Amino acid sequence: MRKDDLIERIGAEAGAGRPDLAPLAAALADGTAEDEPFRIVVGCRWAGPVIREALVRRGVDPFVTVIQVPGGLPSDDVPGWAAGLAMALDGTRVYCLTDVGTALRGPALEAARFIGLQSPNRLTLVAWGFRPAGCDPAAAYAALGWTAMEAGGGNGAGLRRVFASCARGSLPAAVFAFFPESGEEAAP
Amino acid sequence: MSAPRDPRREYAPALAALVRQRQEWLALDCGSGLFDGGFRNGLAAAVDSARLMVSLAAGAAAAGRTAVCHAPAADLVAAAYAVLGGMDTLAPVVLVGVVRGLCGADMAPMSALPDMAVVCPADGPEAVAALAALMDRREPAYLRLPGQPVPRVTAPGEPFAVGPLRPLRDGRNLCVLTAGALAAPALGAADRLLGQGIFAAVIHAPTVRPLDADAVRLAARRTGRVLVCEEHGPAGGLGDAVRRALQGQPAVVDAVCFPGAGEGGDSLRTASDAIFLRAMDLMEW
Numbered sequence: 108m109r110k111d112d113l114i115e116r117i118g119a120e121a122g123a124g125r126p127d128l129a130p131l132a133a134a135l136a137d138g139t140a141e142d143e144p145f146r147i148v149v150g151c152r153w154a155g156p157v158i159r160e161a162l163v164r165r166g167v168d169p170f171v172t173v174i175q176v177p178g179g180l181p182s183d184d185v186p187g188w189a190a191g192l193a194m195a196l197d198g199t200r201v202y203c204l205t206d207v208g209t210a211l212r213g214p215a216l217e218a219a220r221f222i223g224l225q226s227p228n229r230l231t232l233v234a235w236g237f238r239p240a241g242c243d244p245a246a247a248y249a250a251l252g253w254t255a256m257e258a259g260g261g262n263g264a265g266l267r268r269v270f271a272s273c274a275r276g277s278l279p280a281a282v283f284a285f286f287p288e289s290g291e292e293a294a295p
Numbered sequence: 296m297s298a299p300r301d302p303r304r305e306y307a308p309a310l311a312a313l314v315r316q317r318q319e320w321l322a323l324d325c326g327s328g329l330f331d332g333g334f335r336n337g338l339a340a341a342v343d344s345a346r347l348m349v350s351l352a353a354g355a356a357a358a359g360r361t362a363v364c365h366a367p368a369a370d371l372v373a374a375a376y377a378v379l380g381g382m383d384t385l386a387p388v389v390l391v392g393v394v395r396g397l398c399g400a401d402m403a404p405m406s407a408l409p410d411m412a413v414v415c416p417a418d419g420p421e422a423v424a425a426l427a428a429l430m431d432r433r434e435p436a437y438l439r440l441p442g443q444p445v446p447r448v449t450a451p452g453e454p455f456a457v458g459p460l461r462p463l464r465d466g467r468n469l470c471v472l473t474a475g476a477l478a479a480p481a482l483g484a485a486d487r488l489l490g491q492g493i494f495a496a497v498i499h500a501p502t503v504r505p506l507d508a509d510a511v512r513l514a515a516r517r518t519g520r521v522l523v524c525e526e527h528g529p530a531g532g533l534g535d536a537v538r539r540a541l542q543g544q545p546a547v548v549d550a551v552c553f554p555g556a557g558e559g560g561d562s563l564r565t566a567s568d569a570i571f572l573r574a575m576d577l578m579e580w
Contacts, residue, residue, distance in 0.1 A: 114312070148354075167303075175357065177353070177354075177357065177382065178354070178382060178383035179381040179382035179383045180350075180378065180382055181377065181378065184346065184350040184377070184486070184559045185348045185350075185379050187346075187350025187351055187354065187378075188353050188354035188357070189350070189354055190350075190351055190354060191350060191351035191352060191353060191354025191356075191357075191358075191362070192354040192358050193354075194321070194351065194355055194357045195354065195355035195357075195358035195359070195360040195362075214344070214346055214347060214350070217343060217344045217346075217347045218347055218350065218351075220343070221342055221343070221347060221351070223348040231400070233564065236318065246419055249493075280481065
């Protein structure tokens with residue numbers, strides 16, 4: 108699928124070119140309900156308040172909801188930035204939210220390779236978007252030493268299960284939250 | 296001139312010792328060649344890409360760690376612009392660029408990044424002292440490490456502060472301002488100028504940005520002639536900073552640049568000759 112097509116589809120489904128992140132945030136809220144400290148790094152400015160609002164709505168204490176949007180940092184470099192944060196914050200899980208396209212570009216894959224060699228590491232990469240044609244992102248990350256999973260449906264149910272399983276691990280985890288293809292029903 | 300020593304060999308063990316003492320420091324390396332001797336064991340993480348290294352450092356800095364990145368100067372410039380160039384607030388990372396020979400056009404782009412301090416030490420001991428000062432400062436900084444053996448002009452353990460000039464020799468006829476590895480050749484040139492009856496002051500400016508403009512103006516007022524020597528192209532380096540500081544001042548300013556003068560002791564001797572000849576020219580003004 109071409110990038111233009113993707114943008115068009117996101118625009119048609121979520122309006123103003125922005126995908127609906129509420130299910131993702133809801134799942135994140137459940138996933139972060141474990142009692143370990145966490146931080147969330149968001150790759151794009153507009154998504155920060157959306158995630159924050161959804162987390163607070165799901166009962167996450169607004170005073171511990173640390174959402175960091177490194178202003179002006181290219182989105183390609185956000186995974187590396189989050190990896191640095193995870194390296195520096197010993198014992199804190201860092202969730203890095205980005206889109207699938209960014210997660211599969213060179214700088215993010217370089218970061219993934221580096222982080223895959225660091226153990227333990229408490230970075231969880233959450234990538235949302237449409238499933239790319241001819242490429243298995245989870246397999247790519249698994250090959251780089253990550254615990255990589257797909258959460259199909261994009262509606263939160265699969266994500267909740269995935270977060271629950273990866274939140275306890277000490278390996279870096281990549282979660283790919285694919286939006287449902289047109290005509291595909293989202294799982295409940 | 297004292298026997299040339301490789302600043303890289305003095306820098307790496309000193310950094311290892313500092314990182315062992317200061318748990319909050321994080322050292323990263325991407326092909327600088329500084330740590331081939333074994334300083335790795337959890338103290339300096341090797342990263343394959345300079346861009347990733349700077350991203351990691353910026354993330355670590357956001358968590359309160361002080362990160363220092365090492366790479367060849369040209370790679371570091373590109374990575375700094377790719378990652379930090381558009382940031383609202385520049386991450387407080389220390390970037391250490393290794394230059395090969397008396398060459399480079401790294402100071403100009405680094406100086407153009409907002410709030411980035413640019414430090415150009417003369418030798419190994421000054422590089423080590425500057426690193427400690429920059430890490431404690433917790434501001435973005437670029438440290439340029441000479442990549443070839445240079446004679447020592449500072450002693451190990453001498454304190455370093457970001458900003459002030461370092462007078463190396465007093466003189467009343469001419470002020471030679473240097474940065475980086477050219478301090479030693481400038482002292483050699485000053486010795487030869489003395490033989491011609493010219494008393495040249497030699498002042499080392501390890502901090503190119505922010506430059507101590509007041510001290511530069513004072514030196515210019517005392518001598519009336521300023522010769523800037525730098526291992527950089529004519530644009531964007533120490534020469535430009537000095538000209539800005541001396542705008543409107545009654546002083547003759549000239550610059551001798553070595554943007555690509557090669558490597559090794561021969562280049563230092565050539566530099567010393569060039570400084571001497573340019574100083575003689577300047578005295579005829």
